Amino acid sequence: MFEHRQAFLDRREAGRQLGEELAKADWRDPVVLALPRGGVPVGFEVAKALHAPLDVLLVRKIGAPGHPEFAIGAVVDGKDPQLVVNEEAVLILGPSSDYLEAEKNRQLVEIERRRERYLGSRSPAPTEGRTVILVDDGIATGSTAKVALKALRRSAAGRVVLAVPVAPRSTVEALREEADEVICLSMPEPFHAVGLHYVDFEQTSDEEVIHLLKAAAVMPAEH
Secondary structure, X not given: OEOOOOOEOOHHHHHHHHXXXXXXXXXXXXEEXXXXXXXXXXXXXXXXXXXXXXXXXXEEEXXXXXXXXXXXXXXXXXXXXXXXXXXXXXXXXXXXXXHHHXXXXXXXXXXXXXXXXXXXXOOOOOOEOOEEEEEOOOOOOOHHHHHHHHHHHOOOEOEEEEEEXXXXXXXXXXXXXXXOEEEEEEOOOOOOOHHHHEOOOOOOOHHHHHHHHHHHHOOOOOO
């Protein structure tokens, strides 16, 4: 674990360093799930280092009735897509079960559209009994990662690991409750924003995501 370090050159370089750190442990049948789009270049390098399959984990926010910018839950894709709700927000705002179901279905349509764009007809990677390593290019508040980890906990994964290049210490400590293990290379203080810890933090394009997922699909597996 590194307390302080210079900025990562780019996401691929951060992924290589994260992969080196993860490769020090013996993971049981690992699968790497990257949060798109920025997590995919990182996840590609991690998957390569671990000789593991790479997939994306798509998360779509559900907004409050009349206030779509205020998240009251999210839908997380996978073999069995999960609806994760913010219990406190639901208690306060009281959205109907019909509203939640309709929003869930609407977001599932968008998830399927994006998954088809990124992966064509490829099915989500199975996670049952496996070590699931959730990867992003960095974490600020951790809200998306928290939702994703909660959903993965329900998916019968053997072990759930969160791995990121950079995040604030307070967020890392909070997310330890949601994962079996959290690996973070750099926890600088003050933190400010993920992009400040990269030399090159250009937005990852859909085209790059598609290219890397295709390349990962033909990488040789470890025997």
